[in-house]
Amino acid sequence: MNSGKYSWLLWLFYFIVFEVVVFLGLQWLLSDIGLSDQYQAENTIVPNWVKAVTFILLYLLCLLFVVMLISNMVPSKHRRHLMRWVYLSLLGMAVMLFMLF
Template identity: 65%
Template sequence: MASQKSDRLYGLFFFLVFEVVVFYLLRYLVSGMGMDDQYQAENTIVPNWVKAVTFILLYILCVLIAVVLVSNMVPSKHKGQLMSWVYLALAGMLVMLVAIF
């Protein structure tokens, strides 16, 4: 029981490190896109839409690469936890989208 709890804590730690690194990396990559002031008269949604879609696609690519790498490295007894982390990452992506704008 204690081993399972410590495994979950390790998983949470690595998940949070992954999320922070990917967020700052993608924020840097899409920093030139979009408009900072979204409430100006001549603003259109297109630049910010391109920034959002680029962020989503790159984020999903990072998650897929991480899933492939992790699923090959972890023992089979821990592979059941992998999809719960993926679902949590997709939910976290929505929070990151709000934070990036």
């Protein structure tokens, strides 16, 4: 991590790229699960529930992998800043769940 005045913009760019890549990848991976039309008479919540839980688990797995990778790469004095991005990413996961359906 750079200690420059605008280094957070670079990390914001990396964060947005990570979120977009993970969302598009998981959307493509989970495209066959669930029902696209939510408002059918015989619709059941089970296929969409499975899709949501699978998305959450795979997203958390990707997040955990990236956090472990980055925490090993940055100096120890900058590791405390990493948790801000993790919390922001968890909030973004809730938004992505709504966009997934």
